[in-house]
Amino acid sequence: MAKIVLDRVDKVYSGGVKAVDSLDLEIRDGEFMVLVGPSGCGKSTALRMIAGLEEISGGKISIGDQVVNDLAPKDRDIAMVFQNYALYPHMTVEQNLAFGLKLRGTPKSEIKQKVHEAAKMLGLEQFLARKPAALSGGQRQRVAMGRAIVRQPQAFLMDEPLSNLDAKLRVSMRASLSQLHERLGVTTVYVTHDQVEAMTLGSRVCVLREGKLQQVDTPQRLFDNPVNLFVAGFIGSPAMNFVEAELTRGDGGAQVAFAGYTLPVPDAVMTERPGLEGYLGRKLILGIRPSDFEDSSHASADWAPMAATSSVTEELGSEINVIFTIDAPPVEHKDTADLAEDAAEGESEMAIPLIENKALWTARVNARSHVRPGQDIELAVDTRRLHFFDPDTGLAIGHTDAAAVDTPVDTLKKD
Ligand SMILES: Nc1ncnc2c1ncn2[C@@H]1O[C@H](COP(=O)(O)OP(=O)(O)OP(=O)(O)O)[C@@H](O)[C@H]1O
Ligand SMILES: [Mg+2]
Incomplete structure (x- = not known):
C-alpha cells in the first residue's frame, strides 16, 4: 500500500486542451479518494496519468516514495478497474481471475490460493467454472474487481466501474466496494460523476472543475462548508x-x-x-x-x-x-x-x-x-x-x- 501524491500536475492534450491544470492532491495510504465533477472536468485524465496510461505534461506524480513520471504502467504496481470491464469471453471466471498472475509468472499453487481468496471475498466461488456470458452484469463487474484484487497492488484505480449497472445493483455494489476497502485497506482512487456515489464511498472527495481542484474534504464537510457556488451546487441532491x-x-x-x-x-x-x-x-x-x-x-x-x-x-x-x-x-x-x-x-x-x-x-x-x-x-x-x-x-x-x-x-x- 502507498500514498499517492500529485504535485502541480498538468495535462495538455495535443490540440491545446488543458484537461488537468496544476492539480495538487495527496491521497493518503489506505484512503478511498473519490474524484468527482461534471463531464469533461479531467477526472479520467487525472486517473490515467496516475496509472501511466497518459503522459504527464507538467508536475510530478509519486506512488509510495517513488516518482513515477517516467515509469511504465506495468511497473507502477497499481490495478485499474474500468467502466467496461473487458473480461476474456472464452475463459472461465477462474481463468479470468488467474490471467494477470499467470502473465507475471506467479507459481501455480499461489495463483490457485489467491484466486480462491478473491472469489470468496467477492462471493464468486460458485461461478468459478462459468464463462462471463453466463454471468449477470454485477457478477461480471465483481470478476473485474477480482482481477484487480488478486494482484495485491499498492493501489486500486477505478474509473466509473459501476456506471454500466442498473440503479439497484449499483447500490449493492457500492456497499460491496466499501466492505472490500475496509477489509483490504488498499489506497483507492475512484472516479465518478455521480455525486451520490462520491458522497457514499469516499473517505474524502475531490471536486474538480475544468481541470482545476475546487475542494477536497470529507463528504460531510463538503456538504456543510462548500468553498464556492460551484461545489455548493454540485454536492447535495x-x-x-x-x-x-x-x-x-x-x-x-x-x-x-x-x-x-x-x-x-x-x-x-x-x-x-x-x-x-x-x-x-x-x-x-x-x-x-x-x-x-x-x-x-x-x-x-x-x-x-x-x-x-x-x-x-x-x-x-x-x-x-x-x-x-x-x-x-x-x-x-x-x-x-x-x-x-x-x-x-x-x-x-x-x-x-x-x-x-x-x-x-x-x-x-x-x-x-x-x-x-x-x-x-x-x-x-x-x-x-x-x-x-x-x-x-x-x-x-x-x-x-x-x-x-x-x-x-x-x-x-x-x-
Ligand atoms: N485523447 C484526448 N485528446 C484530446 N482531448 C482529450 C482527450 N481525452 C480527453 N480530452 C479532453 O480533456 C478533457 C477532460 O477529459 P476527461 O476524459 O478527463 O474528462 P472526465 O472528467 O473523465 O469526463 P467524463 O465524466 O465525461 O468521463 C475534456 O475536455 C476532453 O474532451
Ligand atoms: Mg471520464
Missing part, C-alpha cells in the same frame, strides 16, 4: 437553492432579504463568518439546502418561517420534496451556469417549465406533511445553516477553508 439577496442590519440584528422574504441571520452566523459583516448593505448570493427546510408544523421553534405555494410535490416515502417558485430570477453566475449545463446533459431532473423567469426552489419536508401540489405551505428554515456567496467571485463568504481553492497540498491536510 436535490441541489442547493440559490437567490440574489441583500444583507442588512434590522432592529433585531442582521437579516437577509430576497424575493419578498426577510430571514433573520443569527448572531452566531455573523460571528462565525467574519467576512459577512462587510457585506451589510450589499448584494450577495444566498444558498439554502432543501434539507434545511421543514414544514413548520414539524420544525423546531427557532427556525424562521417562510410561506410558499407548492407547484409540485415529489413523495419519496421517507420525505417529500416540495418544489415552489420564488419571486426572483434564477441566479446567473458562471458557476451555476456550468452546473445547469451539466444537468441538461444527463436526464433532466424535472420537466417543469420556468414560470416568467422565476427561480424554482426545492424544500425537503417531513413525509407526514400534508402538502399537496398547488397548496400554500408554511415552511421553516434553519437559519444557522444559511450559505452566503460573493456575487462576483462565487466564493463562500467567511469560509474558513476558502483558501482551499488552488492552494498547495499542505494547506489541505486536516488531520
